[in-house]
Every structure is written in structure tokens, then in C-alpha cells.
Amino acid sequence: YHPSSGKQSGSLNSPKGWYDAGDYNKYVVNASFPLGQFFLLEEQYPNSVADGDLNIPESGNGISDYLDELKYEMDWVLTMQDEDGGMFHKLTTKNFEGMVMPHEATNQKYIVGKGTAASLDFAGAAAQAARIFMPYDSIYAEKCLQAAKKAYNWSLENPQLEFVNPEDISTGQYGDTNFDDEFFWATSQLFITTSDNSYLEHLKKEDIDFNYSPGDGWTKFMRFMGIFTLLENKSLLPDELYVTFREGILNTADDLTMRTKTNDYFQCVDDFQWGSNSDVLNTAMIIAQAYRLEKKPEYLTAVRQAADYILGNNAVGYSFVTGFGDNPPMFIHHRQSAADGIVDPVPGLLSGGPNKDKQDVTDGVVYPENVTPMKSWVDHEDSYASNEICLNWNSPITYILGFLEQESK
Ligand SMILES: [Ca+2]
Ligand SMILES: [Ca+2]
Ligand SMILES: [Ca+2]
Numbered sequence: 001y002h003p004s005s006g007k008q009s010g011s012l013n014s015p016k017g018w019y020d021a022g023d024y025n026k027y028v029v030n031a032s033f034p035l036g037q038f039f040l041l042e043e044q045y046p047n048s049v050a051d052g053d054l055n056i057p058e059s060g061n062g063i064s065d066y067l068d069e070l071k072y073e074m075d076w077v078l079t080m081q082d083e084d085g086g087m088f089h090k091l092t093t094k095n096f097e098g099m100v101m102p103h104e105a106t107n108q109k110y111i112v113g114k115g116t117a118a119s120l121d122f123a124g125a126a127a128q129a130a131r132i133f134m135p136y137d138s139i140y141a142e143k144c145l146q147a148a149k150k151a152y153n154w155s156l157e158n159p160q161l162e163f164v165n166p167e168d169i170s171t172g173q174y175g176d177t178n179f180d181d182e183f184f185w186a187t188s189q190l191f192i193t194t195s196d197n198s199y200l201e202h203l204k205k206e207d208i209d210f211n212y213s214p215g216d217g218w219t220k221f222m223r224f225m226g227i228f229t230l231l232e233n234k235s236l237l238p239d240e241l242y243v244t245f246r247e248g249i250l251n252t253a254d255d256l257t258m259r260t261k262t263n264d265y266f267q268c269v270d271d272f273q274w275g276s277n278s279d280v281l282n283t284a285m286i287i288a289q290a291y292r293l294e295k296k297p298e299y300l301t302a303v304r305q306a307a308d309y310i311l312g313n314n315a316v317g318y319s320f321v322t323g324f325g326d327n328p329p330m331f332i333h334h335r336q337s338a339a340d341g342i343v344d345p346v347p348g349l350l351s352g353g354p355n356k357d358k359q360d361v362t363d364g365v366v367y368p369e370n371v372t373p374m375k376s377w378v379d380h381e382d383s384y385a386s387n388e389i390c391l392n393w394n395s396p397i398t399y400i401l402g403f404l405e406q407e408s409k
Contacts, residue, residue: 120155
């Protein structure tokens with residue numbers, strides 16, 4: 001335990017889980033949010049990935065390999081809950097490891113901090129996990145639900161505990177100062193899982209902002225994750241609330257779809273920030289929900305165009321997914337791909353995409369001179385600002401490709 005955890009000594013057994021990005025650390029905020037996006041595909045299009053499809057150790061156990069893989073991450077996040085219900089923020093080395101293979105990344109790891117964002121995000125993902133796993137393993141589902149409630153109740157007691165990296169820790173912060181979106185997401189998931197009206201009372205009090213500006217990033221996207229789930233459960237909602245959510249999503253989707261008609265490469269983003277490819281995909285997720293509400297062909301076209309952009313119809317002429325397309329990234333910022341002695345990178349990883357801020361220039365990354373925002377991307381393994389990978393980027397592309405596969409049948 002790092003002292004920031006509130007514990008002065010001891011250690012925690014915290015196995016399983018996925019590495020967050022190009023590095024070897026694990027973060028509760030960015031484990032929970034991607035789980036939410038991955039779970040959405042399973043809830044809306046169950047068993048899209050069948051048992052045996054992924055060639056993983058759990059292939060052949062009679063359960064979707066997709067769910068098996070998501071459980072591997074869920075198992076880890078569950079270990080990060082303190083006795084009082086609050087969630088430790090991350091499991092991390094003090095500094096990033098070098099570009100080495102995982103078995104060579106042997107620096108001491110610490111359980112670091114606790115915070116409202118991690119606790120609410122976990123509550124949202126775990127409440128959703130309870131629904132997802134109930135048909136397969138009711139004991140596990142109940143464990144997830146109880147953990148979600150504990151984390152949520154802790155957050156009600158600690159509604160504004162912001163996580164900030166301690167002085168001696170320099171790994172990803174996933175910082176946040178506004179927890180309204182996290183509260184909304186967690187409350188929505190707990191309400192749908194439990195049908196407990198006390199959660200509904202919280203939701204009724206929320207003044208929802210349905211605007212989504214590309215560049216708002218993932219933390220503001222959480223409220224949409226709540227709305228998506230509420231819209232799937234019309235029978236549980238008062239009519240007035242359902243209509244509000246439905247109109248809100250349709251209006252936002254109409255606005256985003258309009259933008260695809262005038263923006264370059266037929267996608268919604270006009271402000272290319274860190275992880276812009278996930279902004280393209282998150283906006284497409286909003287349009288996809290509109291399509292589930294109203295089968296307008298232009299919504300489906302807009303979602304397909306977002307996938308086209310990611311897979312090569314873009315200003316740099318690359319497919320942004322390793323191993324796919326004629327011209328994919330070869331030098332992704334991903335330690336295993338850099339250190340494994342194999343020419344091709346690990347396939348299926350989404351590059352972060354063009355980023356006008358080019359924060360890695362200070363670390364020697366070179367971009368083309370006077371490059372436009374939409375072309376501010378380099379296929380170089382040092383470019384963490386444009387060519388890294390991340391769980392919450394791979395999750396929306398998984399959702400969008402799964403959605404297109406099912407809706408194009
Ligand atoms: Ca399986
Ligand atoms: Ca937030
Ligand atoms: Ca390699």
C-alpha cells in the first residue's frame with residue numbers, strides 16, 4: 001500500500017485485469033468506463049461473440065468468450081475495493097516502466113489513493129455486471145451488485161474526493177473534478193439493476209445536458225452511458241422521463257449526423273485532441289442509440305462512416321487499427337509490441353489518433369512541419385500523444401464494429 005491509500009503497511013493481492021494502455025499499470029476509472037462500453041454491446045446484442053470465437057483459455061467453457069474476457073477485468077476491479085466500500089484509484093509503479101516485456105516490468109507496484117470518480121465508475125460498471133452475469137453465475141452477479149452498492153454509498157458519504165497523483169507517483173492520473181456524470185451513470189445502472197425507486201428519485205433531480213461536443217472526452221460521455229441503459233428499459237421509467245431522454249438522444253444524434261455531412265471525411269469531430277479516434281467512435285455510439293430508437297438510414301450511414309474513418313478513410317491514409325487494412329500502424333506506443341522482437345505489432349489495437357496538442361514533442365517526437373490538426377499523427381512508438389493504445393479507445397470501436405455487424409445483417 002502506498003501511504004495515499006490511507007494504510008501505512010501491508011499489501012493486497014490484486015491479480016488479473018488488463019494493462020490500461022501502452023503501459024503496465026491498472027486504473028479503476030479506466031477499467032470501469034470501458035467495461036461499461038463493452039457491456040453495452042453484450043446487453044444490446046447478446047452473444048455476438050460466441051464461446052470458442054476468441055481462442056482464449058476459457059474457450060469451450062460454454063460461456064461467450066467475450067464475457068469470459070470481460071470477467072477477467074471485472075475480477076481485478078473487484079479486488080480494488082477497500083473495506084469501507086471506497087475504491088482505490090490505481091495499481092501502479094511509481095514511474096512508467098521502460099519499453100520492456102511484461103515479465104521484465106518488475107518494479108514494485110503500489111495501491112494508490114481512493115476517490116469519488118473511481119468509486120462511482122466502479123459502481124456503474126459493477127451494477128451493470130450484475131445484470132450481465134446473472135444468467136450465468138448468480139453468486140458472482142450478487143457479489144458485483146453488493147460491491148456496487150457499497151461503492152455508491154461510500155461516494156454519497158465522500159461526494160467530492162478528487163484524486164491527485166501523490167508527489168512520488170508520475171503515472172496516469174485520470175484526474176477529474178466534476179463527478180455529476182459519474183453519479184448519473186452509477187445511479188442509472190443501479191436503478192436498472194435493482195428497480196429501487198430511491199435511485200430513480202436521484203435521477204429525477206438531475207438536470208441533464210444532452211449536448212456532446214467532440215473533444216468533451218470520456219468523462220462527459222458517462223452520462224450518455226447512463227441514458228443508453230435507461231432507454232433500453234422503457235418499462236421501468238416514468239413516461240415523462242423516458243420522453244425526455246429519447247428526445248435528448250435523438251436531437252443530439254441529429255446534430256452529430258448533420259456534422260458528418262459537412263466535416264471532412266464524413267465524421268463528427270472538428271477538434272482533434274488526445275484520443276480523437278475515441279471521440280469519433282463515442283459520437284458514433286450516440287448516433288447508434290438513435291438508430292435503435294428510430295431506424296433512419298442516415299443514422300446507420302453516419303455510424304458506418306465513423307468506422308470507415310477509423311479504418312482508413314481519413315486525412316493520414318492509415319487504418320488506425322493494428323493488423324487491419326492495407327496501411328495500418330506498425331510502430332504503436334505499446335510496450336509489448338515494441339519489445340517482443342516481432343515485426344508486426346499486436347493486432348487489434350486502436351491508435352489514439354490525430355492530436356493537435358502534440359504533447360510528446362517535448363519528448364522528442366517529430367511531426368511534419370506546420371501540420372494541420374487532422375493530420376497531427378505519427379506512426380512512431382515514442383508518440384504517446386498520437387499513437388498510443390488505451391482500453392477506453394478499444395471499447396468504443398468494439399461496440400461500433402459489433403453494432404454494425406449486427407445491424408447490417
Ligand atoms: Ca468461453
Ligand atoms: Ca466527471
Ligand atoms: Ca513488435
